[in-house]
Amino acid sequence: MTLVDDARFRQVLGRYPTGVSVITSREPDGTPVSMVVGTFTAVSLQPPLVGFLPDHGSTSWPRIRATGRFAVSVLAADQQDVCRMIVAKHPGRFDLLEWADSPSGCPLLVGAAAWVDCVIESVQAAGDHDVVLGRVLDLDAGPTSSGPLVFLGGAYAEATPTL
Template identity: 40%
Template sequence: MLTTPPPVTDPAELRRAYGCFPSGVAALCALGGDGVPIGMAVSSFTSVSLAPPLVSACVQDVSSTWPRLRARDRIGVSILAEGHGDACIALSRKHGDRFAGIGWDATADGAVFVHGAAAWLDCVVHDEVTAGDHTIVVFRIAGAVADAGIEPLVFHGSRFRPLSIG
């Protein structure tokens, strides 16, 4: 008979358990009021609904980037591609130019998209839900472009891995 798992008392153990689940990585980006791009990488991104078209991402409450992005009219969501490991790390930095060495374009509405991404979603914030030490942000998709031929960036066990199809 299977015994009940013990209570989680060590955050590192919980992080290891979370790391057992592979996820894609998305970049949330927009132009700031000064025309300089603002962005962050998230691995807690998922589809929510087809009608209306919704996706979500979880953002840490201590993020200093999210409040700046949240203030923008449009946010570009780029589903990062297999070769975007360095871009993901750059977009996760606490300090410095997160866009150094990253090719990007912006729409007239201020959504910023990373070159070479598997998909681009032009989004507006639809809702926000407090959840523990994170906020679940629900985005409404205003426009989308996807290239199914581009392999996504996969994060698993605290590292980037190729998607294996066999």
């Protein structure tokens, strides 16, 4: 068996570009919870499923999991500051950020490239992460005209569609 070094794993797989999304929910007392992920992905059309992979070390994920639902805001290229504020756990971030409730009552970040509202369908442990599948309740594209925010090789970038 080959032993794969953590740094090499990160460096090599950092060559694979991802989008940047914010997973949110609201606790029963109304407190918003949020975490930034690069692992959000479409999974299935019939039934409509999406997924993401939270680290077992995340403090937000157990709180989101307990609500049984989540929303995804796919960040636009001009939302790098939003991303940094959430990753840095900026105190009072939900007072500073512009957001509105999804149909199921999860915070959606205004200006996102797209949003998806979900109920948690399944959670499967995979090494030091969970594989979370969400059943899509509703979704829409945002009004933004800029491209999506991209993360590649540890840096932020903008994807420019060639259509």
